[in-house]
Amino acid sequence: MEKKIYLDNAATTRTRPEVVDAMLPYFTEKFGNPSSVYEFASQNKKAVDEARGTIAKALGADITEVYFTGGGTEADNWAIKATAEAYKAKGNHIITTKIEHHAVLHTCEYLEKNGYEVTYLDVDEYGIVKLDQLEKAIKPTTILITIMFANNEIGTIQPIKEIGEIAKRNKILFHTDAVQAFAQVDINVNDMGIDMLSASAHKLNGPKGIGFLYIKKGVKIRSLIHGGAQERQRRAGTENVPGVVGFGKAVEIAMATMEDRAKKEIELRDYLIKRVLAEVPYTRLNGDRVKRLPNNANFSFQFIEGESLLIMLDMNHICASSGSACTSGSLDPSHVLLAIGLPHEIAHGSLRLTLSEDNTVEEIDYTVEKIKEIVDKLRKMSPLYEDFTRKR
Amino acid sequence: MYTEKVMDHFSNPRNVGEIENASGVGTVGNAKCGDIMRMYLDIDETGVIQDVKFKTFGCGAAVATSSMATELVKGKTVEEALKITNKSVMEALDGLPPVKVHCSLLAEEAIHAALWDYAEKNNIKIEGLEKPKSDIHEEEETIEY
Numbered sequence: 001m002e003k004k005i006y007l008d009n010a011a012t013t014r015t016r017p018e019v020v021d022a023m024l025p026y027f028t029e030k031f032g033n034p035s036s037v038y039e040f041a042s043q044n045k046k047a048v049d050e051a052r053g054t055i056a057k058a059l060g061a062d063i064t065e066v067y068f069t070g071g072g073t074e075a076d077n078w079a080i081k082a083t084a085e086a087y088k089a090k091g092n093h094i095i096t097t098k099i100e101h102h103a104v105l106h107t108c109e110y111l112e113k114n115g116y117e118v119t120y121l122d123v124d125e126y127g128i129v130k131l132d133q134l135e136k137a138i139k140p141t142t143i144l145i146t147i148m149f150a151n152n153e154i155g156t157i158q159p160i161k162e163i164g165e166i167a168k169r170n171k172i173l174f175h176t177d178a179v180q181a182f183a184q185v186d187i188n189v190n191d192m193g194i195d196m197l198s199a200s201a202h203k204l205n206g207p208k209g210i211g212f213l214y215i216k217k218g219v220k221i222r223s224l225i226h227g228g229a230q231e232r233q234r235r236a237g238t239e240n241v242p243g244v245v246g247f248g249k250a251v252e253i254a255m256a257t258m259e260d261r262a263k264k265e266i267e268l269r270d271y272l273i274k275r276v277l278a279e280v281p282y283t284r285l286n287g288d289r290v291k292r293l294p295n296n297a298n299f300s301f302q303f304i305e306g307e308s309l310l311i312m313l314d315m316n317h318i319c320a321s322s323g324s325a326c327t328s329g330s331l332d333p334s335h336v337l338l339a340i341g342l343p344h345e346i347a348h349g350s351l352r353l354t355l356s357e358d359n360t361v362e363e364i365d366y367t368v369e370k371i372k373e374i375v376d377k378l379r380k381m382s383p384l385y386e387d388f389t390r391k392r
Numbered sequence: 393m394y395t396e397k398v399m400d401h402f403s404n405p406r407n408v409g410e411i412e413n414a415s416g417v418g419t420v421g422n423a424k425c426g427d428i429m430r431m432y433l434d435i436d437e438t439g440v441i442q443d444v445k446f447k448t449f450g451c452g453a454a455v456a457t458s459s460m461a462t463e464l465v466k467g468k469t470v471e472e473a474l475k476i477t478n479k480s481v482m483e484a485l486d487g488l489p490p491v492k493v494h495c496s497l498l499a500e501e502a503i504h505a506a507l508w509d510y511a512e513k514n515n516i517k518i519e520g521l522e523k524p525k526s527d528i529h530e531e532e533e534t535i536e537y
Contacts, residue, residue: 303449304449305426305427305449305450305451305454307451307452308402308450308451308452308454308455311399311402311452312403315403333426343423344423344424344425344426345423345424345426345449348423348426380408381405381408381447381448381449381455382428382447382448382449383419383428383429383430383447383448383449384423384428384449385449386410386430386447
């Protein structure tokens with residue numbers, strides 16, 4: 001099989017041709033600045049608001065509550081830094097988890113250096129936040145709870161509605177990083193008590209460089225990017241019109257196909273998980289078996305290291321990802337895998353495969369065969385495996 | 393990210409395996425950092441390294457540096473082998489990415505650990521060989537946000 005097998009859809013997705021088609025006129029023909037007065041340009045304002053409307057509908061939100069950003073990371077930075085500043089008079093305490101994306105974790109660490117106090121909640125062995133710990137962590141000075149909707153590495157989906165209820169009962173703002181979950185699983189911001197939500201287009205077959213932050217009406221939040229009056233004066237900078245239009249189109253398609261897509265992905269994912277666990281010894285599945293994203297599978301193969309596995313998969317034209325330290329340039333393996341209690345050496349040997357509806361059973365079969373071969377080869381080379389077999 | 397030579401030694405590593413009753417065996421690194429190297433040396437009575445094998449748990453660079461280190465020591469005398477540094481391993485591989493330099497240190501250390509074991513077993517002192525650290529750990533850089 002010479003064809004590339006792409007199993008890294010949590011990293012990014014292929015931009016759909018329909019999305020590109022929708023974007024193209026906004027580069028060469030309809031290039032006007034939406035803030036301009038003349039008719040030619042003000043049409044673009046309409047295009048931006050149409051996309052905003054599509055996204056608002058997907059969230060069960062009002063169109064005035066969706067603010068476009070330069071991506072998911074900016075949305076996370078904005079939600080956390082700007083509420084911290086706006087609610088400073090009320091308190092300086094933020095609650096998050098140990099398994100957040102670095103866009104949230106590093107923003108919280110930055111705030112800690114600037115006088116804020118942050119509680120990083122533990123998760124259980126499946127990566128789920130413990131609600132009683134969350135309740136106990138709340139103080140009179142708590143101003144924000146930020147907990148991701150679904151984890152990017154192990155795919156675990158958090159009890160968002162319950163967290164929303166706890167936040168509401170304690171009159172604390174609740175932000176969720178939904179970059180992996182938006183348009184993949186059902187989300188209703190009002191039913192779930194979400195005050196702010198971050199998402200990104202390129203995770204759902206949209207273009208890169210465009211995201212949004214949902215901000216519930218009434219939430220006090222400062223601007224992060226200062227300048228012009230765009231985005232209801234909250235996020236300055238000329239709108240990325242082609243990006244916004246592409247995002248709108250991607251959401252429209254993703255919402256219309258969500259049910260069928262999830263069904264197909266879950267079937268394929270479960271087939272993959274079943275085969276790998278049955279056919280590769282000394283392997284575990286990371287994350288919750290049921291409360292997980294439809295397209296996510298994350299394994300740890302004992303006695304081997306993830307980067308070696310990734311390179312060998314790449315030689316076989318399979319694109320995947322790992323929680324190994326070596327892929328990140330640090331010596332520590334994935335903070336998520338450590339937080340669910342994996343020892344370092346097992347966390348180093350992890351593999352994330354994230355599917356799309358385009359993947360086929362044949363691709364999964366080929367991938368499983370290659371994983372078996374490669375894991376076997378690497379174990380034969382591993383001093384840890386040698387020690388293990390000698391002890392037996 | 394890796395040179396052709398690194399990729400070559402990673403995909404077709406030389407001298408993988410074990411040596412029964414080896415003259416010296418050295419294991420360095422730790423699982424916490426994700427790199428463990430074990431080197432086996434077969435040294436004859438004249439002090440020449442006749443055979444060498446390795447096993448490595450680690451990334452592409454760790455496998456490639458171990459493989460290259462085994463090629464460099466094979467046929468050398470103990471004294472010559474002692475002169476092989478992480479730099480010579482890196483040069484032989486046409487370089488490593490900066491974050492992977494510690495892998496080449498590990499390879500140098502693995503040679504030293506195996507030689508140390510050989511010296512201890514034979515009750516000899518190898519001039520210039522110091523007891524290797526069992527654990528290689530580079531100081532992590534602190535990142536400012």
